[in-house]
Amino acid sequence: MKTKVAIIGAGISGASIARVLSRYENLEVHLIEKAPDVGWGVSKANTALIHGGYDDDPKKYPMRAKLCIRGNRLWHQWVKELEIPHVWNGALIVATKEEDFDELEKLLERGRENGVPEMRIVDKEELFHLEPNLTKEAIGALWVPIVGQIGPIPAVIAIVENAVANGVKTHLETEVTGIKVENGEVKGVETKNGFIEADIVINAAGLYADEIARMAGIDYFEIHPRKGEYFLFDEGIPGPRRVLFPTPTPISKGIVVTTEISGHLMIGPNAQDLPPEEKENLATTREGLEQVWEGAKKLWPQLPPRSKVIRTFAGLRPEPTGGDFIIKAEEEVWGFINVAGIRSPGLTSAPAIAYEVAEIIRHDLGIELVEKRKWNPYRKEITHFFMLSPAQINEVVKRDPAYGKVICRCNRVSEGDVLEAIERMKFIGVKTPSVDSVKFRTKATTGTCQGSFCRPRIIQLLAREYGVGPWEVTLKGKGSEVGIGDVKVLFRGEDA
Amino acid sequence: MNDLPMLNYDVVVIGGGPAGMAAAVRAKELGLKVLLLDDNDYLGGILPQCIHPGFGLHYFKEELTGPEFAARFAKRLVELGVDYRTAARVLEIKNYSDLEKVVVFSSPSGAYQVWTKTIIYAAGARERHAFEIGIVGDRGAGIYTAGEAQTLMDIYGVMLGKEIVIVGSGDVGLIMARRFALEGAKVKAVIELMPYPGGLARNIMILRDFDIPLYLSHKVVEVRGKERVERVKIVKVDENLREIPGTEFWIEADTLIISAGLVPSVKLLTAIGVEIDPTTGGPVVNDLFETSVPGIFAAGNSVIINDLVDYVAEQGELAAEGAKLFIDNEGIPTRRWIKLEKGENVRLLVPHYLSGERDVWIYARVSKPMENVEVRFPEIGKKLRLPVVKPAEMLRMKLRKEEIAKARDGITMEVVPL
Ligand SMILES: Cc1cc2nc3c(=O)[nH]c(=O)nc-3n(C[C@H](O)[C@H](O)[C@H](O)COP(=O)(O)OP(=O)(O)OC[C@H]3O[C@@H](n4cnc5c(N)ncnc54)[C@H](O)[C@@H]3O)c2cc1C
Numbered sequence A: 001m002k003t004k005v006a007i008i009g010a011g012i013s014g015a016s017i018a019r020v021l022s023r024y025e026n027l028e029v030h031l032i033e034k035a036p037d038v039g040w041g042v043s044k045a046n047t048a049l050i051h052g053g054y055d056d057d058p059k060k061y062p063m064r065a066k067l068c069i070r071g072n073r074l075w076h077q078w079v080k081e082l083e084i085p086h087v088w089n090g091a092l093i094v095a096t097k098e099e100d101f102d103e104l105e106k107l108l109e110r111g112r113e114n115g116v117p118e119m120r121i122v123d124k125e126e127l128f129h130l131e132p133n134l135t136k137e138a139i140g141a142l143w144v145p146i147v148g149q150i151g152p153i154p155a156v157i158a159i160v161e162n163a164v165a166n167g168v169k170t171h172l173e174t175e176v177t178g179i180k181v182e183n184g185e186v187k188g189v190e191t192k193n194g195f196i197e198a199d200i201v202i203n204a205a206g207l208y209a210d211e212i213a214r215m216a217g218i219d220y221f222e223i224h225p226r227k228g229e230y231f232l233f234d235e236g237i238p239g240p241r242r243v244l245f246p247t248p249t250p251i252s253k254g255i256v257v258t259t260e261i262s263g264h265l266m267i268g269p270n271a272q273d274l275p276p277e278e279k280e281n282l283a284t285t286r287e288g289l290e291q292v293w294e295g296a297k298k299l300w301p302q303l304p305p306r307s308k309v310i311r312t313f314a315g316l317r318p319e320p321t322g323g324d325f326i327i328k329a330e331e332e333v334w335g336f337i338n339v340a341g342i343r344s345p346g347l348t349s350a351p352a353i354a355y356e357v358a359e360i361i362r363h364d365l366g367i368e369l370v371e372k373r374k375w376n377p378y379r380k381e382i383t384h385f386f387m388l389s390p391a392q393i394n395e396v397v398k399r400d401p402a403y404g405k406v407i408c409r410c411n412r413v414s415e416g417d418v419l420e421a422i423e424r425m426k427f428i429g430v431k432t433p434s435v436d437s438v439k440f441r442t443k444a445t446t447g448t449c450q451g452s453f454c455r456p457r458i459i460q461l462l463a464r465e466y467g468v469g470p471w472e473v474t475l476k477g478k479g480s481e482v483g484i485g486d487v488k489v490l491f492r493g494e495d496a
Numbered sequence B: 001m002n003d004l005p006m007l008n009y010d011v012v013v014i015g016g017g018p019a020g021m022a023a024a025v026r027a028k029e030l031g032l033k034v035l036l037l038d039d040n041d042y043l044g045g046i047l048p049q050c051i052h053p054g055f056g057l058h059y060f061k062e063e064l065t066g067p068e069f070a071a072r073f074a075k076r077l078v079e080l081g082v083d084y085r086t087a088a089r090v091l092e093i094k095n096y097s098d099l100e101k102v103v104v105f106s107s108p109s110g111a112y113q114v115w116t117k118t119i120i121y122a123a124g125a126r127e128r129h130a131f132e133i134g135i136v137g138d139r140g141a142g143i144y145t146a147g148e149a150q151t152l153m154d155i156y157g158v159m160l161g162k163e164i165v166i167v168g169s170g171d172v173g174l175i176m177a178r179r180f181a182l183e184g185a186k187v188k189a190v191i192e193l194m195p196y197p198g199g200l201a202r203n204i205m206i207l208r209d210f211d212i213p214l215y216l217s218h219k220v221v222e223v224r225g226k227e228r229v230e231r232v233k234i235v236k237v238d239e240n241l242r243e244i245p246g247t248e249f250w251i252e253a254d255t256l257i258i259s260a261g262l263v264p265s266v267k268l269l270t271a272i273g274v275e276i277d278p279t280t281g282g283p284v285v286n287d288l289f290e291t292s293v294p295g296i297f298a299a300g301n302s303v304i305i306n307d308l309v310d311y312v313a314e315q316g317e318l319a320a321e322g323a324k325l326f327i328d329n330e331g332i333p334t335r336r337w338i339k340l341e342k343g344e345n346v347r348l349l350v351p352h353y354l355s356g357e358r359d360v361w362i363y364a365r366v367s368k369p370m371e372n373v374e375v376r377f378p379e380i381g382k383k384l385r386l387p388v389v390k391p392a393e394m395l396r397m398k399l400r401k402e403e404i405a406k407a408r409d410g411i412t413m414e415v416v417p418l
Helices: A012-021 A062-082 A100-114 A124-130 A152-165 A206-215 A286-299 A346-363 A390-399 A415-427 A435-442 A455-466 B018-029 B066-080 B146-154 B171-182 B201-209 B267-271 B309-329 B401-405
Strands: A003-008 A027-032 A091-095 A120-123 A140-144 A148-150 A169-171 A176-182 A185-191 A194-197 A200-203 A223-233 A243-246 A256-259 A265-268 A309-320 A326-329 A336-340 A406-408 B006-014 B034-037 B053-055 B083-085 B089-097 B100-107 B110-121 B125-127 B143-145 B163-167 B186-191 B218-224 B231-236 B249-252 B255-258 B262-264 B296-298 B338-342 B348-350 B360-365 B370-377 B382-389 B395-399 B410-417
Touching (some): A003 A012, A003 A185, A012 A027, A012 A152, A012 A336, A027 A152, A062 A148, A062 A326, A062 A346, A091 A100, A091 A124, A152 A415, A176 A206, A206 A309, A206 A336, A223 A286, A336 A346, A406 A415, A415 A435, A415 A455, A455 B146, B006 B018, B018 B034, B018 B110, B018 B309, B066 B309, B110 B309, B125 B146, B143 B146, B146 B171, B163 B218, B171 B186, B171 B201, B171 B255, B186 B218, B186 B249, B338 B348, B370 B395, B395 B401
Parallel strands (some): A003 A027, A027 A169, A091 A243, A200 A336, B006 B034, B006 B110, B034 B083, B143 B255, B163 B186, B163 B255, B338 B410
Antiparallel strands (some): A091 A140, A185 A194, A223 A309, A243 A256, A326 A336, B089 B100, B100 B110, B125 B262, B218 B231, B370 B410
């Protein structure tokens, strides 16, 4: 008899857990997500850094301190196995005042305690060698060469694809509304699509982990959102080679200046605490963006004009009571495991979180885990036209002429890329066609023109492949349909 | 590279819109071996989505719709036997020397390299989007650029929404206002940042015809609505375009159309070091629309944003004549280049350099509207009176070669009140 595991939430945490648990013969893993696709919660909008693991105080935040560095190490393996876009370019925490060095020394010390290798304080000369275009105010920095960057949603997608290939079942657009507990044991989860039986329920619901926990009768923590806003600039604008941080303050790691993995200059985030009920408030604000701009200018004075902004966006960090990750089997309810309060550095920690959960299942729930004889650790990245040489293009068009036809001009995404994305959406169970699902898999619509040329073509392909009218295709799930009907719908007076 | 199929041409035209089609037709008529490439599935560029009339009055002396105008050109192209490929995207231009260039393109039948003597770059423009104009808030469905909305409605047959707010009173914004109104939607407002409307007079009539409120000196600053647009926030601006605190108000709408101007698409040109004029956003060109890289010509909206398709086609033909002259002489023969400079109330102009070997059409835009003005070229003593000038209406005027010849160094164009 297999032990049935229900994981609530297909963010980076839930996905990573699903992948790690997919390794075991005696588990039947269900990954449940309310959104139409994976990775659309907290994991969607963040700084995308694989942090160095030096800034969490192991006394105050033992989980964060332990899992961040372990996660960083694990990502080196995961990005290769799963072909996740990444770069290891290191970070500089920059001092602009003499007093800043006290803080940097503290971080260095903490990093040593957490087991972070290779960090050191660099003087001005070396600093400018590492980052020539930094503000002239800089006088030194903490150099953390092990820091990297990944594509966060591509990472979730890759992990879920691999998990599904290894037998995990996904339930998308399936919102959990209750947890069934009998005699102190979990029995399953109620969802808007019916009951899913489970012996173990893992709560990886991001911003909503407190609500899910309450459904199981556990209410010792609350999660409130902390908003961070960002600017993304057009390609071709020179950005830094390293990830640049200011010297942190007690509240925040500060506003980062970085060249994100697609080569665009990105600045952000600020930190604004919101009341617990504002978990859907992802609106950008002028005040927040202004803060980001001012903050970034201190490290990177040559910010381009505002007309070079191609996108602004906001993310919400799930801030838990107490501040540390809450990862444990709850004693009152056998089989209920919280993976809650996964705020920053949750993206970095995710692989380590997943192994921690496997260990909890083995150790605290006493379930022996039997490895599959054949478990496939590998997953192939989708074809990206922009990475192909002309000779390689001639190879892929033999397979399918659609690969030769570019539809996103800015980022060079071919029709073949899009069709492959749609195939992969279907593979992991995406039911509602959305432009965002294609965007996160192919990068179409994220370039200079922000999709005004290619979005209509993507809509048409989605409509065709999903067998719906183009107006029924959504931007990002139900309620965000592209249109209200065919072009004559109002004219005929029969609109909804 | 060497393993790519190789093609050979005198001229490769990049872009199959009116500028590119006109260039290809003319080049063929002049006896050149031409290849036209376009990444759409059809010829015509943005014309097939422009189903309203107003095209070709100058060129065909007849008022046509966009698709009709495109079809006429496409027909001539086919009749003349011009080689063309659709669904073909140029990936790279390589400029080996003034006489040898390579265009690499991808298509459903694979990637090719085309060796060519000249290139006519007619890749058009892109639209400015919501983020570029600083709109904050949510990003649900219902936010479209005007061109995207046009494509979705008029090519894919999708009705986008019921209650529409349009940013920008240029021609495209106004035409989309009418388009929505004609299909039964309520256009709740057109919001214009400047104190005057941006479109041609005939298009401004649309507002009255359909009873659409126009807010001058206003801007959209925020959109709300998580899944889909629900409301947009608008604020009044002063004469320096600064927001006036306390003047904010919201309009409920499910659709926001951004028609905030076009930017020439020049990425392939900048990649090979073609000089760009920051005021037009397009390349610096001479009187044959040759860019700063010998043998690379440009035309249409990738050089300067035009109001009329007729001008675009005219530029394409001129570029083709340039290519012919270039090929025949292994370079454009000229004794000197005279710089055309912007003077008072001239925001942008092309061409930037004149040879004085031929008559030229000057295309220019003023910075601010004025009545009863004189357009002057002081160095050559040329003057022209005009009752009105508006930033929305491109000035087009001819300088004859004898006039240009009078200049010693540069010629200035200025627009001054009388
Ligand atoms: C501004 C910002 C910057 C950050 N920068 C970094 C960084 O640089 N490096 C780093 O390591 N970390 C960073 N983080 C943190 C990181 O993004 C998070 O720790 C991580 O993404 C959390 O992932 P998760 O899977 O726990 O949550 P989520 O990604 O939110 O996943 C939870 C999922 O649960 C689903 N769900 C919720 N309720 C239900 C329900 N009832 N039924 C079904 N499904 C449900 C949600 O839809 C969601 O998809 C940052 C975060 C923010 C906001």
